[in-house]
Amino acid sequence: MKVVIAGAGSVGSSIAKELLSHGHEVLLVDEKPECVGRSDLRGAQWLIGDACELTTLKDARLEEADVVVSATGDDKVNLVVSLLAKSEFGVARTVGRVNNPKNDWMFDDSWGVDVAVNTPRLMTALVEEAVEIGDLVRLLSLQTGVSSLVEFTVPSDSHLTGRTLGSIDWPLDATVVAILRDDAPITPSNDDVIEPGDELFFITTIAAEDELRAVLSPAAARAAAQAAPEPSAAQSPATEVDADPPAVSGTMADGRETTQASQSPSA
Incomplete structure (x- = not known):
């Protein structure tokens, strides 16, 4: 299996190490040249560049990837990489890292994310599971x-x-x-x-x-x-959803605005 990982920090490197140990082909994309050649990532391929740029993703030959993992520390970057992987290169499976739980709602198929990994929420669940x-x-x-x-x-x-x-x-x-x-x-x-x-x-x-x-x-x-609170008596009834959904927009936890047009199902 060929896996492209955007972000060679601690999270991306850990994922790459596990995948390499299981015999998968791994390409790491990162802007920092000093990340290349880490001793514990022997066998990995490297590409230095901005994963949000189409030219970088073309150089990574993303259309040949089975999975794209967006593992940077920036939620906006992870969303953009996932969206480009799906819409421009038709990647079958995308995994997006959620850094801030407040941005979790954006990591869905409208942004090209198949699987969202919310590390803080997962750790909370594991603590609850333990007790x-x-x-x-x-x-x-x-x-x-x-x-x-x-x-x-x-x-x-x-x-x-x-x-x-x-x-x-x-x-x-x-x-x-x-x-x-x-x-x-x-x-x-x-x-x-x-x-x-x-x-x-x-x-x-x-x-x-x-x-x-x-x-x-x-x-x-x-x-x-x-x-659980009782529903309000003044609550208005549900209304029908328009056939053509409006654009999805919102604000990231760091205050940056994002907009993604929702797509209607093809006829």
Whole structure:
């Protein structure tokens, strides 16, 4: 697999090192010549230039890349690189690094981002996963925010203890993808019996998370429902969306304005 990484800082270099160890072809693009030839990145190809410039991306032969990773410390750069990779070079898969959580909403398919990696949010989720037992914890959002990877640690007094996976009426849009038991991963089957301390991992639509939480932990689901504010009686009804959506515009966390025209589906 050929991977082009924009940004050879600590994040980009770490990604490149892992990919090289797995036998993938890696090209790093960075403006700083001093990044070239790092001892721990032997086998990587290098291109010195501005990844936001079309000429640089053409020199990188982006049309031949399987994946483009935007891993710079600047969210604006990461968005531009992802958009150019998709719109100008037709790259199949783009991954964008989110530095400021306030900019997370922009990292979607309208800007050419297939997968957004929000490091601060991921670290928060991992901390919650380490301390939360008996509640559902979202680890990652997948496919531009439609689905998510979630985790549930089974408490000792859970009503699920002793039941098989196949005997539980899971939500239609939630699938058990792995069980972690005694630090060993288990491929789930309908005959697997749930034990206290099991970590259950699910791929689910975000819309189905509340339903899944109700199955896993009815008490936690009731508490969350009670804490949620009631809808205002003056709330206006939803209106139809125009066939041609307006341009998407917004402000980055650093105050810079960005605009991207939304595209209507082709006839």
